[in-house]
Amino acid sequence: MKRVYMDHAAATPVPKQVIDAMLPYFDEHFGNPSTVYDMGTKVKQVIDEQRAKVAKLIGAKAEEIVFTSSGAEANNLAVKGAALANRKKGNHIIISAIEHHSVLNSARFLERQDFEVTFLQVDEHGLVDPERLAHAIRPETILVSIMHANNEIGTIEPIPELSAICREKEVIFHTDAVATVGNLPVDINELNVDLLSLSGPSLGAPKGIGALYFKRNLRLMPLLHGGIQESGRRAGTENVPAIVGLGTAAELAAEQLTHKVEKVQGLRSRLVQGVQDRNTRAIPSKGFLVMQVFVSKP
Amino acid sequence: MKRVYMDHAAATPVPKQVIDAMLPYFDEHFGNPSTVYDMGTKVKQVIDEQRAKVAKLIGAKAEEIVFTSSGAEANNLAVKGAALANRKKGNHIIISAIEHHSVLNSARFLERQDFEVTFLQVDEHGLVDPERLAHAIRPETILVSIMHANNEIGTIEPIPELSAICREKEVIFHTDAVATVGNLPVDINELNVDLLSLSGPSLGAPKGIGALYFKRNLRLMPLLHGGIQESGRRAGTENVPAIVGLGTAAELAAEQLTHKVEKVQGLRSRLVQGVQDRNTRAIPSKGFLVMQVFVSKP
Numbered sequence: 001m002k003r004v005y006m007d008h009a010a011a012t013p014v015p016k017q018v019i020d021a022m023l024p025y026f027d028e029h030f031g032n033p034s035t036v037y038d039m040g041t042k043v044k045q046v047i048d049e050q051r052a053k054v055a056k057l058i059g060a061k062a063e064e065i066v067f068t069s070s071g072a073e074a075n076n077l078a079v080k081g082a083a084l085a086n087r088k089k090g091n092h093i094i095i096s097a098i099e100h101h102s103v104l105n106s107a108r109f110l111e112r113q114d115f116e117v118t119f120l121q122v123d124e125h126g127l128v129d130p131e132r133l134a135h136a137i138r139p140e141t142i143l144v145s146i147m148h149a150n151n152e153i154g155t156i157e158p159i160p161e162l163s164a165i166c167r168e169k170e171v172i173f174h175t176d177a178v179a180t181v182g183n184l185p186v187d188i189n190e191l192n193v194d195l196l197s198l199s200g201p202s203l204g205a206p207k208g209i210g211a212l213y214f215k216r217n218l219r220l221m222p223l224l225h226g227g228i229q230e231s232g233r234r235a236g237t238e239n240v241p242a243i244v245g246l247g248t249a250a251e252l253a254a255e256q257l258t259h260k261v262e263k264v265q266g267l268r269s270r271l272v273q274g275v276q277d278r279n280t281r282a283i284p285s286k287g288f289l290v291m292q293v294f295v296s297k298p
Numbered sequence: 299m300k301r302v303y304m305d306h307a308a309a310t311p312v313p314k315q316v317i318d319a320m321l322p323y324f325d326e327h328f329g330n331p332s333t334v335y336d337m338g339t340k341v342k343q344v345i346d347e348q349r350a351k352v353a354k355l356i357g358a359k360a361e362e363i364v365f366t367s368s369g370a371e372a373n374n375l376a377v378k379g380a381a382l383a384n385r386k387k388g389n390h391i392i393i394s395a396i397e398h399h400s401v402l403n404s405a406r407f408l409e410r411q412d413f414e415v416t417f418l419q420v421d422e423h424g425l426v427d428p429e430r431l432a433h434a435i436r437p438e439t440i441l442v443s444i445m446h447a448n449n450e451i452g453t454i455e456p457i458p459e460l461s462a463i464c465r466e467k468e469v470i471f472h473t474d475a476v477a478t479v480g481n482l483p484v485d486i487n488e489l490n491v492d493l494l495s496l497s498g499p500s501l502g503a504p505k506g507i508g509a510l511y512f513k514r515n516l517r518l519m520p521l522l523h524g525g526i527q528e529s530g531r532r533a534g535t536e537n538v539p540a541i542v543g544l545g546t547a548a549e550l551a552a553e554q555l556t557h558k559v560e561k562v563q564g565l566r567s568r569l570v571q572g573v574q575d576r577n578t579r580a581i582p583s584k585g586f587l588v589m590q591v592f593v594s595k596p
Binding site: 005007010011012013014015016019023026028030031032034037039070071073075076100101102104106108109201206207208209223224226227235236238239240241242 | 303305308309310311312313314317321324325326328329330332333335337338367368369370371373374378398399400402403404406407499504505506507521522523524525533534535536537538539540
């Protein structure tokens with residue numbers, strides 16, 4: 001039986017080039033980047049080079065990237081970190097009803113911390129209506145979190161429209177771009193967002209690494225307290241090999257993006273056509289992902 | 299110049315055997331363990347095998363181990379997770395004044411959440427006095443966190459004595475054993491603790507992986523909300539290669555522990571003797587680590 005793997009939104013194999021880049025950081029260059037001698041400081045420099053590569057992929061500056069252990073952690077840091085650090089300004093946040101569990105359950109955690117959460121319903125295509133968002137914003141709203149593309153149905157949300165509404169009302173805007181970074185062109189300036197989460201495995205880096213873009217000067221409460229790694233935004237010894245994996249994958253993704261988008265769109269059209277030709281139920285295709293044969297849980 | 303590396307408490311090279319065990323999980327067995335098809339379920343099984351290996355090293359059961367992204371995260375989850383989940387019973391916690399920053403700053407975070415924290419002073423050898431601990435415990439004390447061995451001065455704390463006091467008064471006891479697991483025999487039953495943190499890099503696993511032992515039925519609030527990975531105690535796709543690295547390293551550590559302890563003790567004695575023979579200032583050596591030539595910050 002020929003196996004066709006169609007769950008790249010849940011996991012991807014790491015390319016050889018990325019593995020090769022990581023390998024020396026397990027045993028040869030194994031220094032702790034927080035130490036003051038050359039074995040550590042050299043590794044610290046390598047981390048900052050990777051930070052610049054990840055920043056470049058999404059049009060950000062290196063100092064606006066914090067490495068996390070996953071896209072889920074980036075979402076937790078964005079939603080809980082921004083809400084808890086800015087609660088003096090208000091206690092209301094808004095998310096869409098189809099956010100990833102890491103955003104959804106972070107919001108539910110905030111409800112238990114006396115925040116109020118509005119869950120915006122979406123239309124039959126999974127789209128958030130900008131007008132509905134505008135109406136939901138109150139004087140005490142401090143944060144809105146709407147995903148860039150849904151990882152199960154593929155809908156791409158109208159982020160620039162949604163973020164413009166928030167910018168005008170001085171509400172922090174976060175987007176979970178785990179499904180898109182590395183798969184579609186993503187630029188924080190075009191999206192006009194304050195916070196953007198991405199995940200390593202979505203772009204060819206290994207599991208165990210993600211990143212959060214945050215606009216400079218944005219107040220963010222750390223999730224992990226301890227040392228002053230990541231400019232005090234995330235404690236714990238840096239996962240150097242995985243960070244090198246993410247930097248390398250980000251560079252490759254930038255080079256291959258145009259080709260990849262064309263290839264995946266071609267595959268999508270072929271799949272839709274094939275299914276329709278066989279007279280089975282048509283698949284809605286508002287987004288860039290047509291379907292997932294196996295839906296990952298949770 | 300011959301380089302002598304003396305900062306294994308800050309970082310260690312990953313042995314070839316551990317790297318080799320991890321490699322297939324980057325590209326060959328890359329499935330997401332939360333999926334329901336065989337590529338995922340097989341990997342899920344591998345994770346549970348590693349969990350059993352880590353548990354065995356410290357005398358625990360597999361289901362009492364939660365994987366984290368670092369020792370620092372394990373400390374955050376233990377201190378903040380246990381305090382926040384049990385605050386109905388009281389709002390007072392006790393830590394020693396020489397805890398790692400990840401425990402210290404987790405406690406300071408709790409102070410800002412209306413907890414009271416007692417910082418127990420230590421004697422000139424860095425030792426916590428059990429009597430002083432007994433006096434510090436109040437009716438509203440819910441958690442005590444004292445490290446197993448200090449990562450900078452090497453002092454080994456009298457954990458069984460300290461934990462017995464807490465057990466009697468029904469106070470949760472956590473120990474940060476990042477400096478000892480893999481370097482000294484550590485058994486959760488002998489130490490008689492409810493929570494114990496360990497770090498991958500301390501025992502030959504790569505950076506980016508750690509674990510927390512928790513006694514069954516202990517209430518713990520997750521740090522990372524989202525999916526139901528790690529029995530709902532930590533959301534985010536499991537870092538499969540690093541988990542395999544930790545399991546393999548734990549197995550190796552168990553085999554090599556007796557030899558390693560003897561070897562390090564020999565090196566310590568030789569170093570102390572050498573320094574004393576040269577008439578420089580003697581080094582206190584209450585613990586198993588004599589000194590670190592370079593002190594890591596933070």
